[in-house]
Amino acid sequence: MITRKRVLRTDGSLWQHLRAPRVPYRRLTQDQHADVLIVGSGITGAMIGEALSAVGFDTVIVDRRGPAQGSTTASTALVQYEIDTPILELQQKIGKQNAVRAWRRSRLAVTSLHAFFGGRGFAAQPRDALYLAGNNLGPRDLQRECELRQAAGLESLFLARKALRERFGIDHGGALMGFGNTTINPREITARMLMRAQDFGARLYAPVDIVDVSRVRSSIVAIDRNGRRIRAKYLVLASGYEFPKMVPAKGHKVRTTWAFATAPQPRKLWPEQCMIWEASTPYLYARTTPDGRVLCGGEDADASDKLDRPEVIERKVARLQAKIGRLFPKLDTTPEFTWAARFGETSTGLPMIGEVPGHRNCWAALGYGGNGITYSRIAAEIIRSALTGESDPDADLYAFKR
Numbered sequence: 218m219i220t221r222k223r224v225l226r227t228d229g230s231l232w233q234h235l236r237a238p239r240v241p242y243r244r245l246t247q248d249q250h251a252d253v254l255i256v257g258s259g260i261t262g263a264m265i266g267e268a269l270s271a272v273g274f275d276t277v278i279v280d281r282r283g284p285a286q287g288s289t290t291a292s293t294a295l296v297q298y299e300i301d302t303p304i305l306e307l308q309q310k311i312g313k314q315n316a317v318r319a320w321r322r323s324r325l326a327v328t329s330l331h332a333f334f335g336g337r338g339f340a341a342q343p344r345d346a347l348y349l350a351g352n353n354l355g356p357r358d359l360q361r362e363c364e365l366r367q368a369a370g371l372e373s374l375f376l377a378r379k380a381l382r383e384r385f386g387i388d389h390g391g392a393l394m395g396f397g398n399t400t401i402n403p404r405e406i407t408a409r410m411l412m413r414a415q416d417f418g419a420r421l422y423a424p425v426d427i428v429d430v431s432r433v434r435s436s437i438v439a440i441d442r443n444g445r446r447i448r449a450k451y452l453v454l455a456s457g458y459e460f461p462k463m464v465p466a467k468g469h470k471v472r473t474t475w476a477f478a479t480a481p482q483p484r485k486l487w488p489e490q491c492m493i494w495e496a497s498t499p500y501l502y503a504r505t506t507p508d509g510r511v512l513c514g515g516e517d518a519d520a521s522d523k524l525d526r527p528e529v530i531e532r533k534v535a536r537l538q539a540k541i542g543r544l545f546p547k548l549d550t551t552p553e554f555t556w557a558a559r560f561g562e563t564s565t566g567l568p569m570i571g572e573v574p575g576h577r578n579c580w581a582a583l584g585y586g587g588n589g590i591t592y593s594r595i596a597a598e599i600i601r602s603a604l605t606g607e608s609d610p611d612a613d614l615y616a617f618k619r
Contacts, residue, residue: 227530229556231478231512232290232404240284240411242421248446249420251277253604254439256427257455259289260403261582261593263410265453268597270417272605277447278414279425279439285407288457291558293476293512294590295492295504296330297346297398298323301586302566303496304365305358310565315614317369319567322611324371324397326594331399339409341399342507344492347376347385348393349544351497356391359496363393372396385488387544398492400504403590430463430579437578451604454573454581455596457561464573464581465617471561475533476514477552483509485547493544494587501540502587511548513541517560530557561585568592570599571616581617 242258253269255262258280270276280286300307300323307316334341350356359375366373374394381387411421426442430452437452454461486505487493493503495515503513516533538550562585563569569583570592580603582596595615602609 227556227558229554230291230476231506231510231554232402234554235402235404237285237402237405238408238412240408240421241415242284242423245279245422245425245441245443245445245447249277249422249448251275251420251447251449253277253451253453254279254437254447254449255453255455256280256439257287257457258284258407258411258421258423259287259455259457260285260292260407260410260590261457261596262453262455263407263414264593264597265455265582265600266414266419267410267417268601269604270414270419272601274604276414276419277449278411278419278421279427279441279447280423281426283423284411284421285404288558288560288589289403289407291476291556292403292589293502293504293514294401294403295346295398295494295502295587296327296341296401296590297395297492297588298327298371298591299346299348299395299398300566300588300591301562303354303362304369305354305362307565308365311567311614318611319614320366320369320371322595322614323588323591326591326598327398330591330594331397334399334401334406337409337413339401339406340507341401341406344398344400344490344504346395346398346492346494347387348395349387349493349495350390350392351495351500353498354496359391359393366393366395385491387487389544394491400492400506401590432577450578452579453600454579454583457583461573461581463576463579464569464583467618469561469563469569469585470519471559472517472519473557474514474517474560475530475537475557476512476555477534477537478506478513478554479511479549479551480553481509482511482549485545485549486511487545501537503541510553511541511550513537513550515540530555533557560589568596568615569617570596571612572603574617
């Protein structure tokens with residue numbers, strides 16, 4: 218096996234119960250040849266597959282489960298440019314210039330995604346974001362962060378307690394407001410992206426469990442559990458939190474997050490329906506859906522082998538209910554859906570995207586933290602540029618360290 222297999226999520230997420238297009242796929246019954254083999258058909262694999270097939274690459278996508286059946290279905294899909302690590306902290310890790318570049322690239326990625334979705338008739342909801350003061354960054358820190366973002370050309374607004382209460386009804390120490398994000402149904406968007414890739418000629422096979430990868434002259438040969446071979450010039454590993462064994466894992470760890478969704482309650486939602494997240498550990502994140510539900514997640518903890526323990530899910534969800542209930546006392550926080558999921562994070566909060574050291578023409582695209590979908594877009598752009606002979610100006614930010 219070329220990836221470390223994991224139970225990625227429990228059943229019960231909201232997206233499993235909402236209709237999404239059925240993505241056609243085939244069983245792998247004979248050997249295949251392609252320009253590019255992508256391992257993983259979640260939202261990262263779908264975005265990369267669409268981007269590469271759209272510019273003429275003969276693309277094969279495989280998945281050991283099936284389309285969007287891994288972590289994608291567990292995502293709460295807050296597609297925002299504000300990355301998990303504030304500029305205030307990130308500049309201490311990678312330098313101010315690089316920190317600003319990373320934030321600007323995330324802003325560009327979200328802007329591009331929103332335009333992409335809108336231009337193709339994909340359902341996406343424009344949303345601003347509220348970053349609440351917490352135990353990591355207090356009100357004064359948020360004011361400084363606001364100044365750094367504004368200096369970087371990222372329009373932001375600091376709201377002190379009174380302004381926050383008057384505009385949003387939130388009685389809290391302060392918040393930083395960001396603009397121009399979006400929310401989506403990740404399962405539906407992934408399905409539509411995969412179908413676009415197929416329209417451009419991509420082939421999707423499942424279930425396919427790749428167990429070995431080798432190089433034969435100028436080609437990469439992947440072998441599945443049944444002995445079928447896929448020969449390609451390029452291999453792209455988009456297997457998410459099932460970390461590829463050939464990829465350096467330094468600075469990476471897998472954690473667990475919990476989430477719940479309420480029944481529709483459009484009359485009780487907060488003003489402007491901003492995304493909500495917290496500068497705290499563990500932190501809270503929340504959004505609304507087009508039919509008026511509240512999605513809320515957080516209470517992150519180190520990964521446990523027992524992802525589906527009912528008593529843990531119940532306890533974590535109860536804490537999330539209490540937190541969101543304190544912010545918005547009028548909400549009905551009764552869960553209609555509850556679930557738990559794995560997610561990965563790095564020491565900087567930036568993803569790993571690049572050619573795998575020591576493996577020529579083998580690329581990995583592994584989005585992490587609370588910005589997985591934003592990073593999926595960046596991965597598609599970086600890999601498309603590299604394979605078409607172009608140079609992405611920000612690729613060094615995400616490359617594997619040699």
